[in-house]
Amino acid sequence: MTHRQPQRLWDNFIVIYVDLYVSSIINVNEKAQSISTQIKLIIAWGDLKFRWNSWSDYCGIDTVVFPKNVFWTPDIGIVESIKTEFGTKESPYVQLRDSGFLLTYDVLALTTTCKMDLYRFPFDTQICSITLQSSAYLKKDLIIRPLSDAVAATFASRESFEAQGEWELLNIDISKAQATIYWNTLDQLIYQITIKRRPLLYFFNIILPVFFFIVLDVASFFIDTSGSDKLCFKVTLLLSVSVLLLILNDTLPSTADKIPLIGVYCTGIFSLIGLSILETIFVNCLMAKGAESRSLVETTAAVTGCDDSVRDLQSPPDSVKDQNEIQRCLYWIRVARIIDVTFLVIYILTIIVFLSVLVKVWVQ
Template structure:
């Protein structure tokens, strides 16, 4: 039951402030806009205030304890929501208030609230957000009106969980409250509700995190592709373009003015850079191998042409000593060129193997550190 109890001295704006009791229950979370930093919720708001000139003895009126009366016949407190961007009635605005025999009135409204909420997206999508909804009188100071909680916090949490309907991306964890005072020429009493919600990350894990991780695994596997052609380089470029698509999706979801770069952005950017570096390494290795293969083919051609010259020289009965010297010089040149070719190909293989080992170590260290920071 609500604590429908007021001070016996209470009156409108007399020597003591009028005590207004308020309850708010969250029935659903409609939308969380990370880019606009706003929260849209469906809430039920109960407001109770004293009307002392409407008391009656229920024994004299057939035991009637409550009845509904038009709202425009009575004074109603001007309680506003400070963070409100847009407030609409979830159902038609009730024209009545509920009167109690001991001099109290209660109004109940279902509201669709869009409120500003400063969100911390550092751990997106494993984040938990706390959004405030502040109730305050817009005209009456603390000397005239004070706002208090109607029910205790466990009851508000339990009742909100019972009324909560949506089973979407967000889960309602807790509703707490604090009383505060703000000074703007005058002191105004405030009742601040803190709504704690937690994101269900499965959708983002399936659509972004897991695909990017598999792109990274495919990049590691691409080191075992035969590098005789351009297949390996084309494969890596395709992976880089795929990561670019993921970054484009994130840019449409996350705000551009976040104080901290979300870890999911760090994750995608780091994978993008790693694949880019591996592409540069692949270009270098392919260049060295192609240069070595080109020198080898030139050597083979020169060997064939040398044999033709020898036949021609034999046909013209050249000096045997000159033939021996020419063959020795050609053999020496062939050995030097073969050593150069083997040296280039060997350097390319050493670079490829060394880079693969360092690449795997870097990935393991990066994912380990990121996982500790990211997943609570």
């Protein structure tokens, strides 16, 4: 069946009125840079030949429902759409008002592209656009206008918002634009949806554990250096941070223009713990050198103690040599302790400065 183009309410073009409400945010895919939402789309247009006086002609009937295939309907599409499905099923009806306006109501499940800035993840706010445009009619033939203003669209969307998930709807802005395709100008209506992430999950699962790792690393400086437990403990902390870095790698896109601050945070903590491991290895080497000198002194004393006559004859020289070895042993131990304490002070100051600057930039 062919449909006649509607008799225009204006002389030169058809005006299509659109209302768009966001009822839920189903999924936000940072890797794919896409967002899945459920929206309610209302499209209205006028046709003069369908106007009537509801009170004088039809006993107060002001609204009639007809099958959609009886009327001409505008081809309004979504530019950013990757996948569009009807929330339940496509409505087969059109609502006709006595003013000559026809309305369609559709609930759509949309997956649209959205360029995301993840620099402040998980304390980020994203702006995703839904652009409505006709694919067949030029701007001189068809113009799209909003049925409600941005304040009303935001209020209605918040009232109908169903899912309280990871994302919070802040506001909806409406703007006009036009697209030029092969020297043909098409009219556009853009809905900019601003959403904010709820960071609580990421704070307790990633940020807080990594902070505890660096606190434990500072506490590990008070473990006895003579054993190998301190080094094993630090290596375990380093491996734990690396696991969280792998989790972040699966969440964040690799094509980001700027490195997300959470990546800087985890990598910085990873580097600090790695540096403290190198310092621990160096201090252990110095302590081992001092222990080796002490062991040599004890071995010499045991050998000379086997023969009293020999010990008496060589007592003064060996005594001087033992004293030198003891002094050397104490020297290396003293150097190791000074390095350990100095590094601890610098390490704590570095952590404080690093976290202070990061938090100031991150949560501003």
